[in-house]
Amino acid sequence: MLYKLSVKNxxxxxxxxxxxxxxxxxxVAIFYVFNAIESQxxxxxxxxxxxxxxxxxxxxxxxxxxxxxxxxxxLIIYASRFLMKRxxxxxxxxxxxxxxxxxxxxxxxxxxxxxxxxxxxVGLVIGVLASQFMSVLVANSFEADLTRFTFVFSSSAVLKxxxxxxxxxxxxxxxxTVSVGRCKLIDLIYANKKSEEVxxxxxxxxxxxxxxxxxxxSYAYYQVTVGAPDLIGAADIxxxxxxxxxxxxxxxxxxxxxxxxxxxxxxxxxxxxxxxFVLRQISSKVNTMVLxxxxxxxxxxxxxxxxxxxxxxxxxxxxxxxxxxxVDIELSKTRNISFDYASQTGYSETLREDSYRSITESLxxxxxxxxxxxxxxxxxxxxxxxxxxxxxxLGDAEDEIKAEYPFFIYQAPEEIMTISDYNKVARLYGxxxxxxxxxxxxxxxxxxxTAQMRNIALKTKPSIQVFGVTLVPKYDECQDGFVRMxxxxxxxxxxxxxxxxxxxxxxxxxxxxxxxxxxxxEGRQNIEDTLLDLVNHPNSSNIALSxxxxxxxxxxxxxxxxxxxxxxxYLGIIFLISSAAILALKELSESTDxxxxxxxxxxxxxxxxxxxxxxxxxxxxxxxxxxILAIIHSIFGLEFCKYILxxxxxxxxxxxxxxxAIFLIIIYGGYFLITYFCSKNIIKEK
Amino acid sequence: xxxxxKIDRIGKYYGNKSNLTxxxxxxSFVVNKGEFVAIMGASGxxxxxxxxxxxxxDKVTSGHxxxxxxxxxxxxGNELNRFRREELGFIFxxxxxxxxxxxxxxxxxxLSISNVPVKLMDKKIQDIASRLxxxxxxxxYPYQMxxxxxQRVASARAIITNPKLVLADEPTGALDSKxxxxxxxxxxxxxxxxxxxxxxxxxxxxxxxxxxxxxFIKDGKIFNELIRGEKSRKEFFDEIIDVVTLLGGDxxxxx
Numbered sequence: 001m002l003y004k005l006s007v008k009n010x011x012x013x014x015x016x017x018x019x020x021x022x023x024x025x026x027x028v029a030i031f032y033v034f035n036a037i038e039s040q041x042x043x044x045x046x047x048x049x050x051x052x053x054x055x056x057x058x059x060x061x062x063x064x065x066x067x068x069x070x071x072x073x074x075l076i077i078y079a080s081r082f083l084m085k086r087x088x089x090x091x092x093x094x095x096x097x098x099x100x101x102x103x104x105x106x107x108x109x110x111x112x113x114x115x116x117x118x119x120x121x122v123g124l125v126i127g128v129l130a131s132q133f134m135s136v137l138v139a140n141s142f143e144a145d146l147t148r149f150t151f152v153f154s155s156s157a158v159l160k161x162x163x164x165x166x167x168x169x170x171x172x173x174x175x176x177t178v179s180v181g182r183c184k185l186i187d188l189i190y191a192n193k194k195s196e197e198v199x200x201x202x203x204x205x206x207x208x209x210x211x212x213x214x215x216x217x218s219y220a221y222y223q224v225t226v227g228a229p230d231l232i233g234a235a236d237i238x239x240x241x242x243x244x245x246x247x248x249x250x251x252x253x254x255x256x257x258x259x260x261x262x263x264x265x266x267x268x269x270x271x272x273x274x275x276x277f278v279l280r281q282i283s284s285k286v287n288t289m290v291l292x293x294x295x296x297x298x299x300x301x302x303x304x305x306x307x308x309x310x311x312x313x314x315x316x317x318x319x320x321x322x323x324x325x326x327v328d329i330e331l332s333k334t335r336n337i338s339f340d341y342a343s344q345t346g347y348s349e350t351l352r353e354d355s356y357r358s359i360t361e362s363l364x365x366x367x368x369x370x371x372x373x374x375x376x377x378x379x380x381x382x383x384x385x386x387x388x389x390x391x392x393x394l395g396d397a398e399d400e401i402k403a404e405y406p407f408f409i410y411q412a413p414e415e416i417m418t419i420s421d422y423n424k425v426a427r428l429y430g431x432x433x434x435x436x437x438x439x440x441x442x443x444x445x446x447x448x449x450t451a452q453m454r455n456i457a458l459k460t461k462p463s464i465q466v467f468g469v470t471l472v473p474k475y476d477e478c479q480d481g482f483v484r485m486x487x488x489x490x491x492x493x494x495x496x497x498x499x500x501x502x503x504x505x506x507x508x509x510x511x512x513x514x515x516x517x518x519x520x521x522e523g524r525q526n527i528e529d530t531l532l533d534l535v536n537h538p539n540s541s542n543i544a545l546s547x548x549x550x551x552x553x554x555x556x557x558x559x560x561x562x563x564x565x566x567x568x569x570y571l572g573i574i575f576l577i578s579s580a581a582i583l584a585l586k587e588l589s590e591s592t593d594x595x596x597x598x599x600x601x602x603x604x605x606x607x608x609x610x611x612x613x614x615x616x617x618x619x620x621x622x623x624x625x626x627x628i629l630a631i632i633h634s635i636f637g638l639e640f641c642k643y644i645l646x647x648x649x650x651x652x653x654x655x656x657x658x659x660x661a662i663f664l665i666i667i668y669g670g671y672f673l674i675t676y677f678c679s680k681n682i683i684k685e686k
Numbered sequence: 687x688x689x690x691x692k693i694d695r696i697g698k699y700y701g702n703k704s705n706l707t708x709x710x711x712x713x714s715f716v717v718n719k720g721e722f723v724a725i726m727g728a729s730g731x732x733x734x735x736x737x738x739x740x741x742x743x744d745k746v747t748s749g750h751x752x753x754x755x756x757x758x759x760x761x762x763g764n765e766l767n768r769f770r771r772e773e774l775g776f777i778f779x780x781x782x783x784x785x786x787x788x789x790x791x792x793x794x795x796x797l798s799i800s801n802v803p804v805k806l807m808d809k810k811i812q813d814i815a816s817r818l819x820x821x822x823x824x825x826x827y828p829y830q831m832x833x834x835x836x837q838r839v840a841s842a843r844a845i846i847t848n849p850k851l852v853l854a855d856e857p858t859g860a861l862d863s864k865x866x867x868x869x870x871x872x873x874x875x876x877x878x879x880x881x882x883x884x885x886x887x888x889x890x891x892x893x894x895x896x897x898x899x900x901x902f903i904k905d906g907k908i909f910n911e912l913i914r915g916e917k918s919r920k921e922f923f924d925e926i927i928d929v930v931t932l933l934g935g936d937x938x939x940x941x
Contacts, residue, residue, distance in 0.1 A: 276787060
């Protein structure tokens with residue numbers, strides 16, 4: 001009997017439940033898809049470095065999943081709370097008929113169970129299907145060849161989904177039981193009769209709190225944009241975040257009272273058509289859900305920021321690469337290791353011997369002839385001097401800098417390169433070349449924070465002592481540039497000196513830059529493979545060389561970019577559907593009240609067109625209020641993201657923001673349209 | 687006398703051939719301009735169905751209804767909305783005021799739906815409010831008003847657009863006797879001073895005694911008709927009670 005009642009209840013309120021059900025299914029499906037990525041990547045034909053990144057991604061995704069399940073759990077409990085509120089009268093009738101609260105709890109239990117099972121099942125089916133498309137996307141993102149298409153089914157992801165959602169549904173059941181136990185019969189029966197009380201807030205309090213919120217928000221905005229460089233510790237960032245959250249709440253609170261008052265004073269607008277009705281509807285709704293509006297707004301804000309910065313990280317990573325990885329390979333080798341140094345650091349004698357060979361000679365030992373495989377070969381050298389370290393370049397500013405950056409290691413020896421060597425590199429890379437007089441030096445750096453320290457010092461024109469020669473700086477700030485290839489700007493500084501200054505005894509390392517002698521992608525890959533294969537040569541343990549190649553840097557960057565994109569996508573979708581679903585549910589769960597109201601307006605003779613327009617306006621404003629504030633937040637939030645992601649170089653933000661907008665319009669807009677059409681259907685005259 | 691409403695042999699049937707319920711069975715009558723007509727009947731007699739048909743909320747199965755010469759049974763879609771907007775005013779038992787709007791805004795809504803310029807609105811609303819003695823509740827919300835005040839605001843909303851016909855469905859049903867009397871006095875005022883034509887459905891003899899004519903309905907048919915003429919309200923009330931007694935127990939139950 002109870003079971004029958006539950007089934008009938010679900011069927012009856014399906015119109016209200018539909019969007020909730022839909023969101024649950026979506027949640028389950030997305031949860032499965034992102035947790036099933038692991039089993040898809042196993043089949044991919046990728047290099048080991050990419051596999052490491054994929055492992056990292058899988059781990060991160062499962063961490064994010066815990067967070068996601070919190071969000072979804074919140075959504076489910078919130079939704080079931082006001083779906084229950086709508087049924088107060090029904091429960092009241094059960095109670096007056098003599099049904100015990102325990103039995104009502106059982107009905108609810110049964111319903112939650114049914115909905116849970118059904119949504120899990122449908123969601124998993126959709127998830128399994130969707131993850132087939134996902135594998136194409138995964139393969140694409142990691143630039144792997146999807147050699148064969150196989151139907152992937154991840155039983156571990158299925159179990160995980162069932163476990164996580166099972167816990168969520170269990171929580172809902174407990175929650176429902178508790179709230180049924182607490183309710184009073186009189187409130188249940190008269191729940192529908194209570195007409196809405198309209199509490200107009202004190203306008204002065206509203207205006208004052210609005211101003212306060214705007215001031216707080218401006219301060220928070222200021223801190224994350226102009227004041228961003230001063231935000232050093234993690235704790236500092238919490239201040240603008242908390243300020244932002246609190247002021248968002250106050251803004252919604254005060255707006256719900258203010259907007260109405262403002263529009264009422266424009267009589268021509270207020271009393272035109274159904275405007276007065278629409279406005280009152282919205283303001284009463286915003287009034288009753290200030291907190292949810294705040295949460296929705298913040299979730300939208302996080303969605304926009306996470307999504308667009310993850311996309312731009314990906315974009316800028318690949319974008320930086322063309323600039324930072326201009327040639328196919330960089331080989332480097334520590335040269336001329338002294339006997340003392342070797343015994344101190346445990347270099348074997350064979351490797352110490354090897355350090356007196358050039359890169360070309362070492363490679364010949366493993367039967368690799370450089371001329372056969374490489375072109376554009378450029379070989380340069382760096383030098384170090386035992387008595388010349390970072391602190392010796394700071395001049396008069398030494399104390400000031402040490403006070404400001406106390407944890408920096410100042411004793412690290414500086415890398416020195418001759419101007420003609422640097423110009424060789426610059427020519428090869430297409431960077432700017434320089435000239436130096438015999439008594440001048442300059443510093444090449446592109447890592448923002450050390451470049452800043454060096455610039456402070458260079459302002460004081462410090463002269464330096466290298467190999468017994470005194471040099472003065474040519475420029476009063478670091479020049480942009482680099483020698484070693486990497487995916488980011490990480491050149492902390494190379495001291496460039498005139499050729500005559502260096503002493504060959506101080507030779508530290510040899511760097512060989514070259515392109516592969518191949519025109520096709522396959523050709524380059526073949527050379528890369530040949531190089532990797534040198535490890536298996538019997539002589540390989542007798543030489544010490546390090547290499548970074550364009551292909552490996554690209555793979556790592558693309559992998560990282562893909563990882564960030566996937567996590568961004570995952571969080572973004574979950575946040576978006578959660579916030580849109582809360583709005584939609586709120587709107588639809590009030591459809592019965594609205595049905596009466598719109599029915600009355602119809603009796604007053606309003607056209608269907610007029611009514612539909614009013615409904616559209618009402619829902620559109622309701623959906624756009626949190627979005628507008630979220631967008632304003634995001635303008636500043638993204639500035640901050642740009643700032644902290646600076647190491648990734650120049651962002652191409654427009655592209656990622658456009659993508660985010662499209663994504664928002666599809667999901668959020670989709671929920672909006674579904675809500676509108678469902679509401680329209682409900683208020684339709686029978 | 688000018689005919690405002692002409693009911694011409696209407697019928698309203700529910701169910702199918704084997705199990706046919708005749709809610710209205712061949713009813714005809716005429717309401718003239720400036721009349722205050724009450725329709726009485728027990729619950730289930732078909733009076734609310736009749737009102738719903740006249741107000742175009744429901745459709746008749748057979749027959750025609752003419753309002754000011756226009757056959758409203760032929761209207762469709764937005765024509766119906768226009769008809770309701772321009773020709774009819776509604777007053778319901780449960781007031782049907784929008785709970786989110788103030789008294790003033792509830793009345794104004796009827797005007798703004800008919801696209802009345804804002805400039806003219808205020809004068810009209812103040813005027814009708816002072817006539818119905820509701821000026822003090824214009825700024826209040828429905829939940830802050832008494833039942834009688836709500837019903838008078840609803841009445842103001844019904845007549846502010848100068849409808850040809852005001853339909854009232856058990857307007858005193860949810861009111862105490864004092865509020866009922868005040869509302870009915872207002873109806874009387876609207877009828878005599880403003881020449882509003884009112885058609886009221888009620889099962890309350892006291893309410894009906896304020897009308898100039900009472901039509902009794904039983905089992906979907908007209909059972910009797912009383913005209914007040916020059917009689918006092920008290921005399922007319924007694925006459926109505928006589929008919930009610932004649933109608934039998936079921937109406938007494940409703941009293």
